[in-house]
Amino acid sequence: MKRILLLTLFLLPLLVGAQSLNDFRSIADCSWSTVASWETYDGSIWVSASYYPGNGATGIVTVSHNLTLDVSVIIPDLVIDVTGTLNGSGNFTLTTTGNITCNGTMSWTNNAGGAISVGGNLNISGTFSIFNRNLTVTGTTILSGNGAFTDGSDTGNNNFSGVVTLSDNSTFTTNAVTTTGQLAFGSNFLTNSAGAITIGTATINGNLEVNSGTFTKASGGTLSVTGTTTLNNNATLSITSNSQSDFTGKVTVNNTAVWNSTGVITSGRLTLANGIEQNSTGTIQFGVCTFQSNPQQIAVADNTGSISFAGTTNVNADLTVINSGSGTGTGDVTFNGNVTILDGVTLANNRTIVIYGLLDGIGAAATYTNNSILEYRGTGSPMATGVFNVANVGTTVNYSRDGNQTIRVATYNDLIISREGANTTNRTKTLDTGSPLVVNGNLTINEYNLLYYNSTINNQIIQINGDLTLTANSGFYTPNADVIQSLIVAGTIDNSGTIYFQRSTTKVYRYRAHWFRRGN
Known part of the structure; x- marks a missing residue:
């Protein structure tokens, strides 16, 4: 009895303690x-x-x-x-x-x-x-369960000084807030929720971490993240609005997460200041993108998904495309739009990249440096303005558009003239103006590609310090014009295609090769 009484007296303050005066x-x-x-x-x-x-x-x-x-x-x-x-x-x-x-x-x-x-x-x-x-x-602000935060107007200011965390199936909806500065986070924004985060304008003065669910910028105003942005697990970050988004810290995509900002189609409206790291088997898809402020990297780990840029990519700070860690960087890095390099800035690739648009510089000191393989599929000559540094040992430039192309006259290591796909229509690849075109390694012309000298340049020289290989149904042509052209081959000519010097006035051929077959 005493024990029961004592237990009752002990529990009574706890029960009463649920309320206070x-x-x-x-x-x-x-x-x-x-x-x-x-x-x-x-x-x-x-x-x-x-x-x-x-x-x-x-x-x-x-x-x-x-x-x-x-x-x-x-x-x-x-x-x-x-x-x-x-x-x-x-x-x-x-x-x-x-x-x-x-x-x-x-x-x-x-x-x-x-x-x-x-x-x-x-x-x-x-x-x-x-x-x-x-x-x-x-x-701090914590959303849990089926918690839902909504701001349904563009009038009034929202300021969250502490960390904002979402979990379970909670949601955060502020896409009606489109005036820059009216939604501000003073620290990190972290979501572990399977629910949706949908915003317009937002300033995150910390890190953005999306571990599940979707984070969508769906309307106007500026999204500014001053810290890092990290996507984990199966999370998705989507920018569907063609409005301003600025990422000051590094962007990292892990696991099976997905980034999609193809909604940004105007130059300058999506900026990166500390690069991207692709560690996910999911895709990273940009529309228009600007790399600015700091030297940056696009880093691709092993067994990852692709990185693609659908619109113009502006390189306003030194940018290097690399394989991260010891990985082979198997995911493709593809620029489907134009790539523009600012004067005094260098874009370098230490792994394979593909460019479908025009690669060019703004100013004579804009520099592109190839340290690996460049698959160039633009129609125009690359780096018509600036420095086209493609002679590094062990590197290759492949003009591989499924269509006609202009070949930049420059000094290459290995040079390939080819095409993507299985189309059997001949494609013409024509040298731009200037001379000489020098290949320190080998020149290979693959099937259904015809390499032409420029018809407006007299005595244009192609100098191959390695081998010249033409596969079946390929061709090496001088133009049908009264000009003199020169071909110098230091190695072997392996010709399963056609070498065709078209005019009698095309008279100067200098070569040192083990085998040479001249066309008609």
Whole structure:
């Protein structure tokens, strides 16, 4: 009996401790200032309130009914139960020196003015909606369960000073906020939620980490991430709006995560300042992209998905495409649009890249350096302005467009003239102006490709310090014009195609080769 009594005396303070002196709870649907809709805890039991919360000594306020805030109040902590709803009205403000926990519904909508200020943490497992209101959260913001945060207007400022974390199936929707500066995160934004994050404008003054679900920039305004951006697991980051997005820190895509920003189609509206690392078997797809500010890398790990750039890529800072770690970098790096290099800036590839658009520089000091394989599929001559550095030992340039191309006259290591696909229509590949074209290694012309000298240049020279190979159905032609051209081959000519010198005035042929067969 004594043991039972002692246990009861021990548990009693714990049970009573669920409430504290001057805590409030709602007892009916009504307005906040209606005193009769409240009870207060007197230290022992719940009693009818003699004033509304915030109009006297107040502890934790619990809302379990449908209430409308019709006065401005400052209270320590607010809890909205799963059965509770708190509606904003007019210009009235709600300020907590501590936390707001929303397990039910906070509906601060359809009225101009007013504000919510949270001095502590904001915890949402219910529905928290604001419209035309200012929201300030000093502490952390945590969304869990099926918690949902929505800002449905472009009026009012949202400032989250602490870390914002989403889990379970929670969602965060602010795509109606499109005025830059009206949604700001002072620290990291982290989502482990399978739910959707949909934003317009946002400034994240920390790291963005998406571990599951989708993070979508779907409307106007600027998305600015000053820290790193990391996608893990099966997460997706999607930019569907052709508005500004700036990533100051490194972008890393891991596991099976996917990046898609093909919605950005205007130059300068998506910028990277510290490069990309592809560690995912998923894809990274850009529209228009600008690399700026710092020397950067596009790093591709082993057994990864591809990286593609659908629109123009502006290289405004030194950029190197590499294999990361000890990986072979099996994922493709493809530029489907133009690649433009700023004056004084170098783009280098230490692994294979494919360029479908025009590769060119802005200014004489713009430099492209090939340290691996360049698959060039643009129609125009690459780097007509700037430096085309493609002679490094062990490197290859492959003009592989399935169509006619202009070949840059430069010094190469190995040079291949080919085409992608299985089309059997002959494609003409013509040297641009200038001389000589020098191949320090081997020149190979593959089937259904015809390499032509330039018809407007007299005595244009091709000098091959290695071997010349023509496969079946390929050709090496001088133009049908009154010009003199020169061919110098130091190694072997292996001709299964056609070498055709078309005009009698094309008279100068100098070669040193083990075997040579002249066309008609």
